[in-house]
Amino acid sequence: MTLDRRSFIKILGSASGVALAGCAGAPAVSSGSAGEIMAKSGRRVVVIGGGFGGTIAAKYVRMLDSSIEVVLIERNKTHISCPFSNFYIAGLTNDMSSLTISYDKLAANHGIKMVYAEVTTIDPAGKTVVTSAGTLKYDHLIVSPGIDFRTEEIEGYNADTANTIPHAWKAGEQSTLLRNQLQAMPDGGRVIISMPLTPYRCPPGPYERSCLIAHYLKTHKPKSKLVLLDANPDVVSKKPLFTKAWNEYYKGIFEYVPGKKVTAVDAAKKTLVVEGIEDHKGDVVNFIPPQRAGDIAVKAGLTGDDKKWCPVNPITFESTKQKFIHVIGDACAPPSAGAAMPKSGYSANSQAKVCATNVVAMMNGRELVDLSGINVCYSAISDHQSVSIAAVYAVVEGKITAVPNSGGISPADFSMTELEHVYGESWLRNILTEMST
Numbered sequence: 001m002t003l004d005r006r007s008f009i010k011i012l013g014s015a016s017g018v019a020l021a022g023c024a025g026a027p028a029v030s031s032g033s034a035g036e037i038m039a040k041s042g043r044r045v046v047v048i049g050g051g052f053g054g055t056i057a058a059k060y061v062r063m064l065d066s067s068i069e070v071v072l073i074e075r076n077k078t079h080i081s082c083p084f085s086n087f088y089i090a091g092l093t094n095d096m097s098s099l100t101i102s103y104d105k106l107a108a109n110h111g112i113k114m115v116y117a118e119v120t121t122i123d124p125a126g127k128t129v130v131t132s133a134g135t136l137k138y139d140h141l142i143v144s145p146g147i148d149f150r151t152e153e154i155e156g157y158n159a160d161t162a163n164t165i166p167h168a169w170k171a172g173e174q175s176t177l178l179r180n181q182l183q184a185m186p187d188g189g190r191v192i193i194s195m196p197l198t199p200y201r202c203p204p205g206p207y208e209r210s211c212l213i214a215h216y217l218k219t220h221k222p223k224s225k226l227v228l229l230d231a232n233p234d235v236v237s238k239k240p241l242f243t244k245a246w247n248e249y250y251k252g253i254f255e256y257v258p259g260k261k262v263t264a265v266d267a268a269k270k271t272l273v274v275e276g277i278e279d280h281k282g283d284v285v286n287f288i289p290p291q292r293a294g295d296i297a298v299k300a301g302l303t304g305d306d307k308k309w310c311p312v313n314p315i316t317f318e319s320t321k322q323k324f325i326h327v328i329g330d331a332c333a334p335p336s337a338g339a340a341m342p343k344s345g346y347s348a349n350s351q352a353k354v355c356a357t358n359v360v361a362m363m364n365g366r367e368l369v370d371l372s373g374i375n376v377c378y379s380a381i382s383d384h385q386s387v388s389i390a391a392v393y394a395v396v397e398g399k400i401t402a403v404p405n406s407g408g409i410s411p412a413d414f415s416m417t418e419l420e421h422v423y424g425e426s427w428l429r430n431i432l433t434e435m436s437t
């Protein structure tokens with residue numbers, strides 16, 4: 001560790017101590033009618049978002065220091081996993097029960113206090129979070145709200161658009177809507193998937209979706225066609241593997257069209273407009289809009305100059321905009337050398353553990369640990385085959401960097417695809433169990 005890092009840690013430690021002294025015994029914070037949800041007696045970490053990042057951050061803070069009170073705020077009583085929701089959309093699973101977790105065991109096992117409410121405001125100066133159920137004071141706040149959509153950039157997109165041309169990029173009702181539309185479509189219909197420019201949640205996700213929907217059409221509606229309009233100039237993830245799957249399994253059904261950035265929609269006519277010049281009409285249209293950090297992060301001023309993603313310190317995940325607030329998961333944008341850590345559930349899980357460790361270190365004046373991040377993304381290419389991409393990440397000269405030769409993609413000859421399908425399924429079971437117990 002360098003001298004600079006040591007001084008940094010010392011400063012962080014003492015700053016945290018000052019804040020704690022200031023908060024101890026502080027009067028309950030008023031929140032209009034509801035008042036403070038829980039009286040604050042000791043040190044408290046508040047976590048916003050009970051998804052892939054937030055559950056793990058909450059759990060690890062408690063596991064690392066049970067004297068710290070942890071409050072996890074989530075708007076829903078259950079969380080539905082985006083990973084594997086493409087299987088459900090493509091009719092390969094009957095319901096979303098295997099994708100759904102609740103928080104009861106997590107809360108009971110680790111003494112996490114659950115608040116089921118919408119966070120409406122973060123006040124960094126007052127170190128408080130305002131929710132639909134009342135207000136909470138925090139010493140450190142961990143924000144993992146996932147993504148929201150930049151629909152204001154799309155002409156013709158309004159509050160009802162997703163009811164006709166679903167995004168299905170947040171799992172739940174949207175996944176069911178897209179699945180039902182596919183099932184109702186007559187054989188011979190045309191399906192369009194439109195995906196945005198990077199960065200967006202789950203780089204390989206749209207390509208996996210294209211394979212699984214193509215598989216559905218090939219199996220059930222072989223006269224139908226599927227078009228993937230990619231706003232990017234080329235396939236952004238696992239290119240040789242997806243290209244091979246499209247060519248070998250879905251020729252005649254599937255067409256990949258790069259460089260097609262949708263700028264306007266006409267939901268009633270199920271039509272997408274590319275750069276004002278080309279219309280693409282489908283019987284089923286899955287329009288995935290461009291994305292940014294979840295609304296609460298934007299509203300709290302945690303996003304950078306681009307107003308899209310939240311810049312953070314790559315070791316503590318503390319916001320570079322607001323002290324004592326840490327942003328993890330899809331919403332964050334740590335400084336990166338080369339390819340950034342992908343916006344995946346696996347990355348969010350890795351970041352949550354490092355963030356929790358360093359939040360506890362900051363609160364106890366202890367030394368920070370460096371990031372050791374892992375990402376593995378499995379993508380199905382058919383009902384029984386999957387491919388993967390993997391990398392290990394470390395902080396080098398203040399930037400998150402993929403460790404050379406630490407990962408790669410599956411063998412190009414597809415010799416591992418059936419085995420990787422099993423690995424993918426067990427990864428999902430493991431990570432959802434880790435999040436919910």
Ligand SMILES: Cc1cc2nc3c(=O)[nH]c(=O)nc-3n(C[C@H](O)[C@H](O)[C@H](O)COP(=O)(O)OP(=O)(O)OC[C@H]3O[C@@H](n4cnc5c(N)ncnc54)[C@H](O)[C@@H]3O)c2cc1C
Nearest residue numbers: 049051052053075082083119145146202329330344345346
């Ligand atoms: C189709 C698809 C397939 C995918 N497949 C994979 C895969 O195979 N592997 C993989 O690793 N990743 C995959 N991903 C990506 C993965 O879903 C995300 O990267 C991951 O969910 C990010 O975690 P997060 O904690 O940032 O956000 P989330 O998991 O979305 O959690 C955010 C939580 O915050 C809550 N929240 C937000 N705002 C508020 C508020 N104001 N008040 C209260 N609660 C709030 C939300 O309700 C939500 O529960 C996939 C994504 C998609 C769309």
